[in-house]
Amino acid sequence: MSPAVNAPLVLPVGLSATVTVPASSANLGPGFDTLGLALALFDDVTVEIVDPEVDGDLTISVTGEGADEVPTDDRHLVVVALRRTLAHLGVAAPGLRLTCVNRIPHSRGLGSSAAAAVAGIAAAAALAADADAPRGLTTDEMVQLASEFEGHPDNASASVLGGAVVSWTVPAVPVPDVAGYRDHAAASAAPSAPLHYGARRVDVHPDIRAYAFVPDVQSSTSVTRGMLPRLVPHADAAFNASRAALMVLALTVHPDLLLDATEDRLHQRYRAASMKESSALVERLRAAGVAAAISGAGPTVLALTPQVLPTRLADAAIEAGFTVRELPIADGVVRG
């Protein structure tokens, strides 16, 4: 019998790929759902193709962050992203064994879920390439798939491209009107409205240092996205447009402008009630002249500064219950 037309290429048992993917900090103050920064805190994921008769369809071993919390079955984010990407590439895996070494804390605003998606996508692309699959993935396609998975491109594109990123979306259907405004939130929420996602890397000024202040508490991104209003005052939107544009200058050539450039009126104030200690820390750091903002949807605080962080500020944050880490700016996902 001849093989079915378009039958998937089956990956051979014994094939394996390891990928290393960085954490990310999204928004950087004014750049809600657009700016992101890759940070040198890495998850390592190894995927091996196994014989299901011998090793089962799927085994997942997780050490480090989230080891006792993430599901070790078909719902695991890396597995979902991996399988979706293999299907996209016309490739099938008989059985899968995953080994995850997690260093990115979960639900803290450091892009752990985007990193998991990028790991799955990059591992699938690496396995398909090793098996000489007819299709591969370009970097733009990785940004597209990971952003579709995550629902916003800022974290995902930073973990793919590294450095700082400017990312954007193009709605595939006309954006509906609400009360005279174009309702982008409704358009993105509509399941029938696929988006095109784009992103480009910008190289960060070498003097800029990034510090993450990580609290013990967790905060779900989807929950705090629900705290955002559907409409905002035009003056606030205009304010953020100026600061987001300024932020690209501050990140690349004028680090002295970081304090002004990290101001925001679109999201942090609306989420502040759910992360009072983090919001207070942002205020304290900014009052001391350090450009600080909530990292992603929080509750981690990100500080960007062309100077070493003064010890008294780090000590005060530790006293308030935060772990303080300087995290170099990282390159994007790589095959290990």
Ligand SMILES: Nc1ncnc2c1ncn2[C@@H]1O[C@H](COP(=O)(O)OP(=O)(O)O)[C@@H](O)[C@H]1O
């Ligand atoms: N490496 C991982 N493996 C499996 N699931 C993960 C991984 N990282 C994150 N997740 C899932 O994503 C959730 C956190 O996502 P989210 O609320 O978007 O926070 P974050 O800011 O860390 O991305 C975790 O509770 C977990 O279910």
Ligand SMILES: N[C@@H](CCOP(=O)(O)O)C(=O)O
């Ligand atoms: N732009 C998003 C970023 C979420 O980042 P995460 O690291 O908290 O998942 C948002 O602000 O919701």
